[in-house]
Each structure stands twice: as C-alpha cells, then as structure tokens.
Amino acid sequence: MNYHEYTTGIYLATQMMGAKITIQLTLAYLGENYRVQIDPAQYHSLMTLISDHLAVPGFGLCCGMGSCATCLVEIAEAKTSFKRPALACGLQINDELSNTFVFIPDKIY
Numbered sequence: 001m002n003y004h005e006y007t008t009g010i011y012l013a014t015q016m017m018g019a020k021i022t023i024q025l026t027l028a029y030l031g032e033n034y035r036v037q038i039d040p041a042q043y044h045s046l047m048t049l050i051s052d053h054l055a056v057p058g059f060g061l062c063c064g065m066g067s068c069a070t071c072l073v074e075i076a077e078a079k080t081s082f083k084r085p086a087l088a089c090g091l092q093i094n095d096e097l098s099n100t101f102v103f104i105p106d107k108i109y
C-alpha cells in the first residue's frame with residue numbers, strides 16, 4: 001500500500017464514520033500568507049482553490065489542461081525550507097497538502 005492509497009483509505013474510512021475531514025494549508029503570495037481551511041471535496045484541484053481565493057493575473061490560463069504552466073507553484077512542508085515545483089492544476093486537494101506552504105509566483109510572465 002503506497003502513501004496515496006493509505007491516505008485515501010483513511011479519508012474514506014473517516015467519511016463512512018461521518019467525521020468531517022479538513023485540510024489546512026497556507027497560500028503565500030505577494031509577501032502575504034493566507035491560511036486556508038477546506039474540505040478536500042470542495043475543489044477539483046489546487047489550481048481551482050488558488051483561483052477561488054486569490055486574484056492572480058494570468059494564473060491557470062488553460063483552465064487545468066496542463067498545457068500553459070501558468071499554474072506553476074512551489075510547495076514546502078511546514079518544517080522544511082525545501083520547495084518542490086508543481087503544476088497546481090495537477091494536484092488534488094488531499095492530506096498530502098495538509099500543513100504545507102504553497103508559494104505562488106509574484107509574476108506569472
């Protein structure tokens with residue numbers, strides 16, 4: 001069982017018990033931190049979450065088709081300084097994003 005299967009199993013088991021799962025993460029944009037608390041089923045992807053919370057000019061131009069790279073962000077775990085790049089439209093909201101910092105570039109182009 002890999003990590004994704006494990007976290008998905010926990011998510012489904014928790015839902016069956018009627019408990020609500022909440023994911024918390026921080027969006028970092030233009031020097032400000034925006035703490036977000038969401039239900040994982042609330043958004044199709046990290047890109048839609050960002051688009052819903054922040055007005056970032058030029059962000060997500062291909063609407064999640066994976067062809068523009070304007071949704072490129074950097075993701076860091078809360079306790080590390082290592083940032084990994086990722087296309088936000090390719091990331092589902094799940095426990096893997098819990099307590100992470102998502103850095104959105106100040107300028108897309």
Ligand code: FES
Pocket residue numbers: 047059060061062063064065066067068069070071072087088089090
């Ligand atoms: S929105 Fe275009 S690649 Fe993600």
